[in-house]
Amino acid sequence: MARLKPLPLRIDGRWIDAAAHADVHPGGRWLLEYARGRDVTAIFHAIHMFREERAAAALAKLPEMPESQLKLPSKAGLARSQLAQEGDALQGPFVFSLAEEDHENTPSQPIRSKLRSELQAMLRRRFANREAMKATPQHWVQTGVAAVATLACWFGWLQGSVLLTLLLPFVHWVLAAHTCHEATHGALSSSARVNFWMQFTAHPIMFK
Numbered sequence: 001m002a003r004l005k006p007l008p009l010r011i012d013g014r015w016i017d018a019a020a021h022a023d024v025h026p027g028g029r030w031l032l033e034y035a036r037g038r039d040v041t042a043i044f045h046a047i048h049m050f051r052e053e054r055a056a057a058a059l060a061k062l063p064e065m066p067e068s069q070l071k072l073p074s075k076a077g078l079a080r081s082q083l084a085q086e087g088d089a090l091q092g093p094f095v096f097s098l099a100e101e102d103h104e105n106t107p108s109q110p111i112r113s114k115l116r117s118e119l120q121a122m123l124r125r126r127f128a129n130r131e132a133m134k135a136t137p138q139h140w141v142q143t144g145v146a147a148v149a150t151l152a153c154w155f156g157w158l159q160g161s162v163l164l165t166l167l168l169p170f171v172h173w174v175l176a177a178h179t180c181h182e183a184t185h186g187a188l189s190s191s192a193r194v195n196f197w198m199q200f201t202a203h204p205i206m207f208k
Helices: 019-024 029-034 041-047 052-061 080-085 114-126 137-159 162-184 192-202
Strands: 010-013 014-017
Touching: 010 041, 019 029, 019 041, 080 114, 137 162, 162 192
Parallel strands: none
Antiparallel strands: 010 014
16 A cells, blocks of 8 residues: 655644545545645634534544654745745745744734634534535525526627626626635535535636
């Protein structure tokens, strides 16, 4: 059996290898691959707020990676091109850094707080289970209507229709508003594959 390529993630100050968990991750492998080499402490605790115990149990089973095995950046705030010059160094604990700062003495925001506890309680009151947090049938109908309208506007643009061309950005925005944000957070569908592909509904008009 081929050895899995390590998938390092930094959570709560330690590096873990998520390679063995990637294919069974409810959000899909692609989300973990996107986070490769990053400090995902804040987003890990935010996204798994509803099912915190289950996420913590899965995390506890993953092997820890010694920092000495990782190719970390020489300093904080390096751009992707600079990381490439350092031999494809990981972004390490400085993923959100935009400039050189005193990271060692900069306190991070506390994960545990009264606000977080209140939000967690509100989520559990609002949603009975994981499936209840996904798109409703009504949402999917609205998404379908928006998709058909978007395709019609693109067709009109190709045909030289001024009206449909003017409507295109607004109609396409409605489609993206129903899909892209939730899909990128794994919250649109229970299927990781659906979430992966639906994030691209914002292209090409929403991104360069």
